[in-house]
Amino acid sequence: MSSATAIAPNYELIQQDGLETSLLEVSMGPHHPSTHGVFRMDVKLDGETVVDLQPVFGYLHRNHEKLAENMSYLGSMPFTDRLDYFNSMTNNWAYALAAEKLVEIEVPERADYLRVIMAELTRLVNHVSLVGFFINDLGALGTPLLYAFREREKILDLFEQASGARMMCNYFRFGGLRNDVPEGWLDRARDVVDHFPVFLDEYEQLLCENEIILSRTQGVGCLSRDLAISAGITGPMLRASGVNYDIRKVDKYSIYDRFQFRVPYTDGNVGDCYDRFMVRMLEMRESIRILKQALDGIGDGPVLGNAPKVFKPKPAEVYGRVEAPKGELGFYLIADGTPKPYRYRVRPPSLINLTVLRDMCLGQKVADAVIILGSIDIVLGEVDR
Amino acid sequence: MSLLGGGIFKGMAVTLRNFVGSYFYKDRLTTNDYSWRPSDKLPQHAGEYPKEEGEQLRDTTTVTNYSRNFPMLLHDGSEPMDTIRCVACQICERECPPQCIYIEKSTEKKENAGGKPQFYPAKFDIDVSVCMSCQICVEVCPFDAIVMNSQFELSTPDRFGGLLLRRDDLLKSNDYYHNIHPEEAAARDKRIAEEKAAKEAKKKAAAEAARKKAEEKAKADAEASEGTPDIQEDAE
Numbered sequence: 001m002s003s004a005t006a007i008a009p010n011y012e013l014i015q016q017d018g019l020e021t022s023l024l025e026v027s028m029g030p031h032h033p034s035t036h037g038v039f040r041m042d043v044k045l046d047g048e049t050v051v052d053l054q055p056v057f058g059y060l061h062r063n064h065e066k067l068a069e070n071m072s073y074l075g076s077m078p079f080t081d082r083l084d085y086f087n088s089m090t091n092n093w094a095y096a097l098a099a100e101k102l103v104e105i106e107v108p109e110r111a112d113y114l115r116v117i118m119a120e121l122t123r124l125v126n127h128v129s130l131v132g133f134f135i136n137d138l139g140a141l142g143t144p145l146l147y148a149f150r151e152r153e154k155i156l157d158l159f160e161q162a163s164g165a166r167m168m169c170n171y172f173r174f175g176g177l178r179n180d181v182p183e184g185w186l187d188r189a190r191d192v193v194d195h196f197p198v199f200l201d202e203y204e205q206l207l208c209e210n211e212i213i214l215s216r217t218q219g220v221g222c223l224s225r226d227l228a229i230s231a232g233i234t235g236p237m238l239r240a241s242g243v244n245y246d247i248r249k250v251d252k253y254s255i256y257d258r259f260q261f262r263v264p265y266t267d268g269n270v271g272d273c274y275d276r277f278m279v280r281m282l283e284m285r286e287s288i289r290i291l292k293q294a295l296d297g298i299g300d301g302p303v304l305g306n307a308p309k310v311f312k313p314k315p316a317e318v319y320g321r322v323e324a325p326k327g328e329l330g331f332y333l334i335a336d337g338t339p340k341p342y343r344y345r346v347r348p349p350s351l352i353n354l355t356v357l358r359d360m361c362l363g364q365k366v367a368d369a370v371i372i373l374g375s376i377d378i379v380l381g382e383v384d385r
Numbered sequence: 386m387s388l389l390g391g392g393i394f395k396g397m398a399v400t401l402r403n404f405v406g407s408y409f410y411k412d413r414l415t416t417n418d419y420s421w422r423p424s425d426k427l428p429q430h431a432g433e434y435p436k437e438e439g440e441q442l443r444d445t446t447t448v449t450n451y452s453r454n455f456p457m458l459l460h461d462g463s464e465p466m467d468t469i470r471c472v473a474c475q476i477c478e479r480e481c482p483p484q485c486i487y488i489e490k491s492t493e494k495k496e497n498a499g500g501k502p503q504f505y506p507a508k509f510d511i512d513v514s515v516c517m518s519c520q521i522c523v524e525v526c527p528f529d530a531i532v533m534n535s536q537f538e539l540s541t542p543d544r545f546g547g548l549l550l551r552r553d554d555l556l557k558s559n560d561y562y563h564n565i566h567p568e569e570a571a572a573r574d575k576r577i578a579e580e581k582a583a584k585e586a587k588k589k590a591a592a593e594a595a596r597k598k599a600e601e602k603a604k605a606d607a608e609a610s611e612g613t614p615d616i617q618e619d620a621e
Contacts, residue, residue, distance in 0.1 A: 071482060072480060074480070074524075074525075075480060077480075078521060123568070163451060164450070164451035164452050164453040164520070165453065165518065165531070168517070170520065174472060178520075179451060182568070183446050194447055205396065205398075205399050206395075206396045206399040209391070209392030209395055209396075210392045211393055212393065214392070300417075360458065
């Protein structure tokens, strides 16, 4: 590994068994089918082994933060949907949480329950499709991913019924939610939640003991506990490296202190792709536990609090964060007394989790670099913003 | 670890079960195609996916009351431009996150449905190739003039002109709105009526107070005038 960092950027001739050989530079992406979104990896290969890797991104930069600084607070809510387009509900929540700190709005109880339900459904959507994509990266084209999408579709239908859109939900507002869920929605949600464990059993049976998956993922892309902590990794990836850290437990934001759930994490000896895969599988079970409690506990009432008609906070500085399915998603806002934020900054979990890609890939085979990237769980909309 | 152990066969059993099951369970046949439907009965709005022939066109279990595609402008009566609710205040134009609305205010006022002289939009264009269906315009509108349409069959060979919806394309009647979003429209109408009633009650109360005040004033004036002759007499 130490020799890898010393290699010059251009081809270098290496004497090996009397033959002159050189490193092979491969540019994987931005349209390589196995990379996620428009992401490029410049890898240097010694045979099949990765000796250097340079992630290149920014192809999907949309000026999100600067746009938000020239727009009313409410106006950037729909743009947060487009950060991590798999989890628009949790993106909305993080932003709403930050903005609610600015003006101190009370969120009604029913809105809090619905927020938890939406966030946990989002977690199911994200993890189930991530596992599908991850297995897709391994080479199992289609089957697991389509099983995952079949279940995802049921949850997206619920989102559509509640918010009017499948993915770009734009459902949260400062002080609650845009509208109440339609009649019968909670029963339909309960139906989906009750049937989800059946699918998870099937999914685990399909994947978790499969010898090919085990041999492709175990011991691949190890991330040590110390590196994970010092690189600021959050979410399932950190927990797979053996740190018990979940913002739902640490901050207890909203009403998460009312629910009984466990946080799955490993003992931190390995932290490989298989651990990251399994932590997500186990987290879905816990999400279902939360969902069942929330669906039982939800009461009647308004869903939108006393939000001011014109959102014009006093000068202040706030940071609101939630446990998004990919990790800690935070919004940092500075208000200067005008209807527009002076500074608007997103702390995207995908980008920060991606910073350790090189450390995990060095010394691995090039085919494994693809699944290591898949196990990080990135969405380029959030990485580039 | 032995390759080709039990785990793989376990997984294969799952796929086999799914494969065979897809021939027997009707809910597993998830693909709907409407090749059997006449072209004039193809769905035009989100939610109009019939599960089977003979079922209602609008499937009430999956239709979304909040489905949204692009905005439309509401008018109350039969004559769109005489009863348009929009007064060209341009709040939606300012608030629109992707800046896809363009409004030109009329120069003179015209009577609206309530019989009140108001400005109206001389031009109201929405570029739906830019619009991101976020519904912020609906939320900021103080006149309930702009709401979301759920019509989605908008494909056109004209990339620029065809996707730029003009005021007259956007104008839709309130009945149409009731048809596509029944619950939401009913709730909105109820709120408008309540607001109107509250406003009228306030107006009535204000008028009552004004009348009382005037009466008192008249009384006081009368008393004063009754008193004046005495004063005049005194003066004499």
